[in-house]
Amino acid sequence: MIQVEKPTELLREESLPESGPKAAGADKRIIITLVALFGLIATVALVLLYVVPYYGLGAISVHLPLVMGILTGLGAVVLLGSLALLCVVFGLGRDIYFSRKLRSVAIRLLLPILICVGRLVGFRREQVQHAFVAVNNELVLAQCRNGKPLKSVLLLMPHCLQDRDCKVKVTYKVQNCKRCGKCTIKNLLELSEKYGVHLAVATGGTIARRIVIDTRPDLIIAVACERDLTSGIQDTTPLPVFGIFNQRPFGPCINTLVPVEEVEAVLEQVFPEGRKDSQ
Numbered sequence: 657m658i659q660v661e662k663p664t665e666l667l668r669e670e671s672l673p674e675s676g677p678k679a680a681g682a683d684k685r686i687i688i689t690l691v692a693l694f695g696l697i698a699t700v701a702l703v704l705l706y707v708v709p710y711y712g713l714g715a716i717s718v719h720l721p722l723v724m725g726i727l728t729g730l731g732a733v734v735l736l737g738s739l740a741l742l743c744v745v746f747g748l749g750r751d752i753y754f755s756r757k758l759r760s761v762a763i764r765l766l767l768p769i770l771i772c773v774g775r776l777v778g779f780r781r782e783q784v785q786h787a788f789v790a791v792n793n794e795l796v797l798a799q800c801r802n803g804k805p806l807k808s809v810l811l812l813m814p815h816c817l818q819d820r821d822c823k824v825k826v827t828y829k830v831q832n833c834k835r836c837g838k839c840t841i842k843n844l845l846e847l848s849e850k851y852g853v854h855l856a857v858a859t860g861g862t863i864a865r866r867i868v869i870d871t872r873p874d875l876i877i878a879v880a881c882e883r884d885l886t887s888g889i890q891d892t893t894p895l896p897v898f899g900i901f902n903q904r905p906f907g908p909c910i911n912t913l914v915p916v917e918e919v920e921a922v923l924e925q926v927f928p929e930g931r932k933d934s935q
């Protein structure tokens with residue numbers, strides 16, 4: 657395993673987000689609870705949608721309440737059925753019949769709703785985002801294990817990992833890194849060579865999207881802050897993205913860190929046969 661060389665000034669006390677396998681059970685519970693709560697709120701809204709105009713519609717035509725009832729009932733079956741299926745998928749940690757497409761839609765639409773529902777019951781936005789990424793990661797790994805062998809993997813890193821005093825331009829070509837060891841770019845470069853995967857450093861969401869379009873990977877292992885990671889996962893779905901939160905001992909966007917061993921652990925899982933030829 658590649659050793660991470662942490663610059664001594666970066667070994668300060670830091671408040672790190674909880675991540676990794678230990679968080680999986682709690683994260684699942686948070687997401688499933690929020691999905692169930694949303695289902696409850698949606699049920700109340702649908703009942704009101706039916707009951708409130710019931711009498712007014714009856715005055716227009718005797719058939720309209722029945723039509724409204726059928727439409728509301730169909731909406732309820734589709735919505736609540738989808739939410740129930742998602743709860744099963746999140747609970748199992750793997751896709752079942754028809755669920756992958758549904759999950760893709762849910763990733764785009766459901767997260768903002770879950771953040772709002774979470775706020776109602778006292779969860780911070782970051783807690784929901786962490787839980788969402790953890791649950792997504794589990795599903796992505798299950799998808800990799802059960803799908804075709806991966807041909808290409810992209811390690812997509814934020815520019816703030818680079819030492820802020822470094823003058824080398826790694827965003828254009830990461831191989832420009834002189835491997836001085838002042839930041840984790842050196843370790844990531846070694847990791848990308850060891851596993852024969854593509855490594856790219858992006859300065860923002862637009863560049864990241866461009867890199868994804870250019871490289872067309874089967875899997876992205878992305879490192880970013882809560883906001884960028886969740887929006888990146890939403891933007892690139894249905895492309896599988898395994899997300900890892902960066903660590904920010906100096907505050908946002910300055911000399912951030914990534915646990916390289918966590919990145920390597922993901923690569924070990926998706927390439928159980930070991931090292932691949934370089935791409």
Ligand code: SF4
Pocket residue numbers: 818819822823824826833834835836837838839840841842
């Ligand atoms: S490891 Fe590479 S990117 Fe980081 S400070 Fe050294 S030369 Fe710059």
